[in-house]
Amino acid sequence: MTANDADTPTKNTPTSATPSNTLEDHLGYQLRRASSYLMGVLAQRLAQINLTPSEGSVIILIAGNERIIQSEIGRILGIKRANMAPLTASLERRGLVERQAIGGKAFGLTVTPSGRQAAEDAERVMLEHDREFFGAISPQSRQLLTDLLGQYWKNAE
Amino acid sequence: MTANDADTPTKNTPTSATPSNTLEDHLGYQLRRASSYLMGVLAQRLAQINLTPSEGSVIILIAGNERIIQSEIGRILGIKRANMAPLTASLERRGLVERQAIGGKAFGLTVTPSGRQAAEDAERVMLEHDREFFGAISPQSRQLLTDLLGQYWKNAE
DNA sequence: TATTGTTATACTCTATAACTATA
DNA sequence: TATAGTTATAGAGTATAACAATA
Numbered sequence: 001m002t003a004n005d006a007d008t009p010t011k012n013t014p015t016s017a018t019p020s021n022t023l024e025d026h027l028g029y030q031l032r033r034a035s036s037y038l039m040g041v042l043a044q045r046l047a048q049i050n051l052t053p054s055e056g057s058v059i060i061l062i063a064g065n066e067r068i069i070q071s072e073i074g075r076i077l078g079i080k081r082a083n084m085a086p087l088t089a090s091l092e093r094r095g096l097v098e099r100q101a102i103g104g105k106a107f108g109l110t111v112t113p114s115g116r117q118a119a120e121d122a123e124r125v126m127l128e129h130d131r132e133f134f135g136a137i138s139p140q141s142r143q144l145l146t147d148l149l150g151q152y153w154k155n156a157e
Numbered sequence: 158m159t160a161n162d163a164d165t166p167t168k169n170t171p172t173s174a175t176p177s178n179t180l181e182d183h184l185g186y187q188l189r190r191a192s193s194y195l196m197g198v199l200a201q202r203l204a205q206i207n208l209t210p211s212e213g214s215v216i217i218l219i220a221g222n223e224r225i226i227q228s229e230i231g232r233i234l235g236i237k238r239a240n241m242a243p244l245t246a247s248l249e250r251r252g253l254v255e256r257q258a259i260g261g262k263a264f265g266l267t268v269t270p271s272g273r274q275a276a277e278d279a280e281r282v283m284l285e286h287d288r289e290f291f292g293a294i295s296p297q298s299r300q301l302l303t304d305l306l307g308q309y310w311k312n313a314e
Numbered sequence: 315t316a317t318t319g320t321t322a323t324a325c326t327c328t329a330t331a332a333c334t335a336t337a
Numbered sequence: 338t339a340t341a342g343t344t345a346t347a348g349a350g351t352a353t354a355a356c357a358a359t360a
Contacts (some may be wrong), residue, residue, distance in 0.1 A: 017221040021233055023214060026283055027291040027299060028195055030306040033235065035192035038185055039309040040351090043326090052326065057180060065176040069340055076178055078190065083328065085343055104336045105341045126183055133309065134184040142184060149187040152290065153194040197328090200349090209349065228318060244321055261359045262318040279343065 020133035020145055042129050049121045050094075054079065056122035059111065062097060067108030078153070091115070187218050206278045207251075211236065213279035215244055216268065219254060220276035224265030235310070248272070 023029040039053065046056050057077050062068055074084045088109065091097040096115035099107040111119055134142065175313045196210060203213050214234050219225055231241045245266065248254040253272035258266040268276055291299065 028287050031192045032302050034306040034309040035188045062167045130183045130185050146187050151187040152191040
């Protein structure tokens with residue numbers, strides 16, 4: 001390594017200029033960074049009503065589907081049974097959700113009055129979040145994007 | 158628990174039908190699910206060359222920018238300084254990266270020969286991943302999507 | 315003082331394995 | 338046997354706080 005190396009920028013070593021980042025050409029990378037950033041913002045806002053994004057999704061789903069069982073929620077949201085257990089346990093402990101025996105080891109989940117309020121709050125936060133960041137996108141493009149993104153995860157696994 | 162309860166579906170309780178999921182109308186939710194699924198697939202493939210997605214991004218960045226410092230990598234990839242430390246330490250311990258004193262407490266990072274190989278492997282895996290999932294998208298739409306997604310995280314924070 | 319690097323710590327999310335209970 | 342639920346555990350990723358070393 002010689003001294004002039006650092007002064008002669010090459011294609012691979014822009015030492016003082018902005019470093020190159022070939023990852024930005026990858027659509028997957030862009031998707032990951034955008035999703036990560038947007039989720040961070042959403043998480044902050046949901047934290048103000050004492051919910052994590054997962055808890056928000058779960059309680060919204062329960063509010064819209066009374067007596068739904070844990071496993072079904074997990075299947076819909078892509079959360080494993082083992083990870084649903086502490087999630088619903090916490091919601092129940094905080095008085096947001098109630099359990100009713102159904103049959104077998106299963107029980108139906110229903111929101112309490114304060115749970116319904118939490119679900120409405122969560123839905124409002126998420127809708128505002130969606131409008132803020134995606135409101136400028138035309139309905140046609142929205143539909144296109146929704147269809148495109150849905151293809152990746154729906155009926156996959 | 159009475160028998161007819163489970164047999165009388167109402168608007169809110171489609172017990173046997175497909176549960177409603179209003180979240181799917183949210184573009185943010187679609188983005189999150191798609192990104193999560195695609196990252197899962199990528200993580201599996203990178204695991205076959207003993208890299209996590211973070212490690213893959215970091216080593217690709219080092220290979221393309223010799224003598225880059227940790228903090229700079231963190232700024233570019235959106236990884237906090239405190240989280241970069243164990244990451245680069247692991248890459249160094251595995252003989253993929255070398256440190257060279259630069260000045261202050263900083264040191265430049267450079268890939269070793271096996272590190273360069275790992276970076277090339279990682280880039281190949283990511284490019285194949287991108288082509289597999291986004292190859293069908295036209296160059297025009299690709300650019301549109303890249304610009305759209307980039308707006309969310311670039312120069313944000 | 316500002317930057318770099320490090321350690322400690324904690325939380326969220328995810329994943330697997332092993333177990334019980336019930337249809 | 339298949340499904341539902343639980344517990345334990347581990348690993349990524351991310352966040353903050355506090356500290357040392359150096360320009």
